[in-house]
Amino acid sequence: MLTSSVHIPQTGVRVQKFIRDSGHLIRPAIVLLAGLGLFMVIRGAVVPKGFGQYGHYRPGALAAIRQHPLSYAGQDACVVCHDEEGKVRASGKHAHVACEACHGPLAKHADDPVANIPKLPVVATLCVRCHEKDTAKPKTFPQVESAEHSGGMACNDCHKPHNPHL
Amino acid sequence: MIPGVDGFMYPNEVELQWSVLIVLYPFITGLVAGAFILASLERVFKVEAVRPTYRLALLTALSFLLVAPLPLQLHLGHPERSFEMYTTPHRSSAMAMFGFVYLWYLTVVLLLEIWLDYRADIVRLAQSSKGFLRLVYRALTLGSMNVSPEARKIDDKVGYAITVIGIPSAFMLHGYVGFIFGSIKANPWWSTPLMPIVFLFSAMVSGIAAVLLLYMACMKLKKRPIDMRCIDTIAKYLFYTFVIDFTLEMLDLIHRTYESDESFRSLDFMVHTRLWYSHVVLQIGLGTLIPLALLAANQLWKFSELKRRVMYVTACSLTMIGIFAMRWNVVIGGQLFSKSFLGYTTYKVDLVTREGLLAAIALMLLPFVIFFVLVKLLPPWQESEAHKA
Amino acid sequence: MEITRRDMLSVGGKLLVIASVGASFEQITGAEPPPDSYRTADHWWGMIIDIDKCIGCGSCVRACSNENQVPKDYFRTWVERYEVPEGYVNPHVSSPQGAINGFPPSKQTSLKSFFVPKLCNHCADSPCVQVCPVGATFVSPDGVVLVDKDYCLGCRYCVQACPYGCRYLKPETETVDKCTLCYHRITQGLTTACCENCPTGARQLVDFKDPKDPVHEFLRDNKVTVLKPYMATQAKVYYKNLDGSVR
Numbered sequence: 112m113l114t115s116s117v118h119i120p121q122t123g124v125r126v127q128k129f130i131r132d133s134g135h136l137i138r139p140a141i142v143l144l145a146g147l148g149l150f151m152v153i154r155g156a157v158v159p160k161g162f163g164q165y166g167h168y169r170p171g172a173l174a175a176i177r178q179h180p181l182s183y184a185g186q187d188a189c190v191v192c193h194d195e196e197g198k199v200r201a202s203g204k205h206a207h208v209a210c211e212a213c214h215g216p217l218a219k220h221a222d223d224p225v226a227n228i229p230k231l232p233v234v235a236t237l238c239v240r241c242h243e244k245d246t247a248k249p250k251t252f253p254q255v256e257s258a259e260h261s262g263g264m265a266c267n268d269c270h271k272p273h274n275p276h277l
Numbered sequence: 278m279i280p281g282v283d284g285f286m287y288p289n290e291v292e293l294q295w296s297v298l299i300v301l302y303p304f305i306t307g308l309v310a311g312a313f314i315l316a317s318l319e320r321v322f323k324v325e326a327v328r329p330t331y332r333l334a335l336l337t338a339l340s341f342l343l344v345a346p347l348p349l350q351l352h353l354g355h356p357e358r359s360f361e362m363y364t365t366p367h368r369s370s371a372m373a374m375f376g377f378v379y380l381w382y383l384t385v386v387l388l389l390e391i392w393l394d395y396r397a398d399i400v401r402l403a404q405s406s407k408g409f410l411r412l413v414y415r416a417l418t419l420g421s422m423n424v425s426p427e428a429r430k431i432d433d434k435v436g437y438a439i440t441v442i443g444i445p446s447a448f449m450l451h452g453y454v455g456f457i458f459g460s461i462k463a464n465p466w467w468s469t470p471l472m473p474i475v476f477l478f479s480a481m482v483s484g485i486a487a488v489l490l491l492y493m494a495c496m497k498l499k500k501r502p503i504d505m506r507c508i509d510t511i512a513k514y515l516f517y518t519f520v521i522d523f524t525l526e527m528l529d530l531i532h533r534t535y536e537s538d539e540s541f542r543s544l545d546f547m548v549h550t551r552l553w554y555s556h557v558v559l560q561i562g563l564g565t566l567i568p569l570a571l572l573a574a575n576q577l578w579k580f581s582e583l584k585r586r587v588m589y590v591t592a593c594s595l596t597m598i599g600i601f602a603m604r605w606n607v608v609i610g611g612q613l614f615s616k617s618f619l620g621y622t623t624y625k626v627d628l629v630t631r632e633g634l635l636a637a638i639a640l641m642l643l644p645f646v647i648f649f650v651l652v653k654l655l656p657p658w659q660e661s662e663a664h665k666a
Numbered sequence: 667m668e669i670t671r672r673d674m675l676s677v678g679g680k681l682l683v684i685a686s687v688g689a690s691f692e693q694i695t696g697a698e699p700p701p702d703s704y705r706t707a708d709h710w711w712g713m714i715i716d717i718d719k720c721i722g723c724g725s726c727v728r729a730c731s732n733e734n735q736v737p738k739d740y741f742r743t744w745v746e747r748y749e750v751p752e753g754y755v756n757p758h759v760s761s762p763q764g765a766i767n768g769f770p771p772s773k774q775t776s777l778k779s780f781f782v783p784k785l786c787n788h789c790a791d792s793p794c795v796q797v798c799p800v801g802a803t804f805v806s807p808d809g810v811v812l813v814d815k816d817y818c819l820g821c822r823y824c825v826q827a828c829p830y831g832c833r834y835l836k837p838e839t840e841t842v843d844k845c846t847l848c849y850h851r852i853t854q855g856l857t858t859a860c861c862e863n864c865p866t867g868a869r870q871l872v873d874f875k876d877p878k879d880p881v882h883e884f885l886r887d888n889k890v891t892v893l894k895p896y897m898a899t900q901a902k903v904y905y906k907n908l909d910g911s912v913r
Binding site: 165168172175186243 | 854
């Protein structure tokens, strides 16, 4: 009885002493917590809206990438106006060669044909890129040693590009 | 033919993506981890002989840690976006962990431990200094002037706990860098589970060597006697750590050579040509074998004090160069060969660009400037009274 | 001045309020409205490449470069020429400027030679996406690996992680760039620029989720492989008749 009534005030004193001696530790703790709080506030303001909706990325990126402008119109667009050339081509060996593969990117022309008149491709370099003989090309693919084959003449002196077979 | 390229490389591989700054970064965090481990040697493992370097090691670690993010910031295409690693870290990426591990280590481990160890001195200096310095010290006290013996006993206990937590934290701080490389399956020079461990042990070697050199330099500059027992003990631990490090690196080499997988011939050729000087001569020869020999000699025979000091300075300087070379060989080496195993490229270090040689040199000198300021602000020459036996 | 318990409580309480207000500011509201009639859930994009049809003309490389304004000396797609020697050891491989102007005629005599067009494989289990520290590169819901150039830090970790060498740092934006499978085209019913311009039909865009797509027959009737299958990246570019010497 006497001992327990002596213990209680001693424990209280011990706790008080502990707080007094370790009280300074609360200060770095406060600094850290303040920093953490500040971080949470900033984070809330700065994380992009909807981030994480489809995965760990900004969903707005998908739309942004889709906005990229076209340079190639695609052959379906070409034959709308140029269906004659399209028909000639369809009956020959170049049936599966896209218009823009030789004529270059023409989306601008397709959008405004009069304002953007394309230049004809340069035959001297164009045809040999595919048809110059190379051992790595498939054997069944039509290829020639151009110097021997044409002796310096332009390819389209003999071959019509849209239907080249002679 | 592309200048600097031998054989075939995928077209986008010709230009190196990670420059000398990315070599510098693991070197710096390695010094941090190594210096801290040396400090913990005394605090946790009670190797009382190295006590004179305890505070020095902590300040060394802090100096290098403050500089550590700078090479990364200079390397990023958009450093202004680097906060994204804190706000939207991608949890599958080891690199995303950097920000948090760094902050944790800086605040909860290093700054807190330094504060607790120096508190009595800070309070004393806050009362005794004048002018601007007085303000600085008063700010550092964080408002508490309680330096009673009981308070300092609690500081000591908490400091001990922090050091204990600090050891795995230091391992994480540097080990994750090893994991960044080691987890890349696309690159056979990097991809090995040994990578984090090799990085860690070489970090410990470089950190211990750095503190030894700094200690000797500081004592020399302050015209104080060098505690030979202290540096003999440090050299002993350096030797043990170095043996483990060397064993791990040789294990990696032997394993690769023995298995001789698809990548081996290409990598072997690279080491014999593009990496000959940095790998065989600098890293293995000058940077490992000679220091090991010097340190081993001191374990086998007793040399005079002067001879020992010369051997330690030589060994530690060569070690630092060797560990830098190791980082170079890993980072740059991993980008010199083609992933097609059919070609090699060349790395030309620019001089004045953002990621050039001058930037690298400036970043290596900066920690010493910071160290100088820290040593003036928080003199490490007297041990903390709370810390004494 | 010693801190009292009352001080501790008041400061601690204030901090708690700040932290919780900050956390609630985090916006989790809905994202962009679904654009037009394209539904990502209906598609799972890939590509099939027939090695026997490739003639190394480089039309695909030029087309991609034009369509996507690819910076000079960097390549979203490229073609390699392999010349495999007798003994089958190291093939002689070349890709002059990514084959943007085709190939000069080869003087090598070899056992066999062929062309291999390469591009981003849009891996379903992509190692490059795995390592991005911030979520700037990702696999879209329809299977295309893309880069968010407004979020990318330019750390180049993904460039290191790609086993195929298909990524690069774009100098103008200092962000990472790569083949987008012409995402801006395929989401409006067009095909990719490279497939559009391939004169032999060696490259074809495919949609695995489309039951009428030729990919199903292609995979069923031919011996196919992906590049570096041991990397287990679940690459979605399938090659028909790819030789084992291809790296």
